Amino acid sequence: MRYKATLRADASDNQFIDLLAGEDLPDTVTGDDTSNKMSGMVQNTMEYSTNGRTWTKYTGKLPNLAGNITIYVRMCAYDNTMPGEAESFVFTRKSYMIFWFWYR
Numbered sequence: 001m002r003y004k005a006t007l008r009a010d011a012s013d014n015q016f017i018d019l020l021a022g023e024d025l026p027d028t029v030t031g032d033d034t035s036n037k038m039s040g041m042v043q044n045t046m047e048y049s050t051n052g053r054t055w056t057k058y059t060g061k062l063p064n065l066a067g068n069i070t071i072y073v074r075m076c077a078y079d080n081t082m083p084g085e086a087e088s089f090v091f092t093r094k095s096y097m098i099f100w101f102w103y104r
Contacts, residue, residue: 022084023075031089036065038089041073048073052086065091 005011028040041048041062047055049072050063057076065071069091075084 018080020081022077022082024084025073025075025087029073029087031065031071031091033091036091038062038065038071038073045076046073047076047083049086055083067091067093 025046026040029038029046030040031038041058043058043060046058048058048062049055050069052072055074058073062071063069071089071091072086073089074086077083
């Protein structure tokens, strides 16, 4: 990285920044489609997304998982470490059939 020269200042010397690969999501993070719950997430070290583009730091609350939704979870970036690879968890809307019998 280097700052460009301007009328008032010379260009800076090159500065190198080592970026480290992001951490993997722990195996303890799981999604349960039956109960519409996630478990194993750690506050302020993980983030989630419902579209894979915009990310929200996990602070103990997730969006409503009842319905058809895919939630992506990854480890947050910190210091000079990039965010981890995202893993997806799919939740589906439950449909119930009610049968009504009438006997005479």
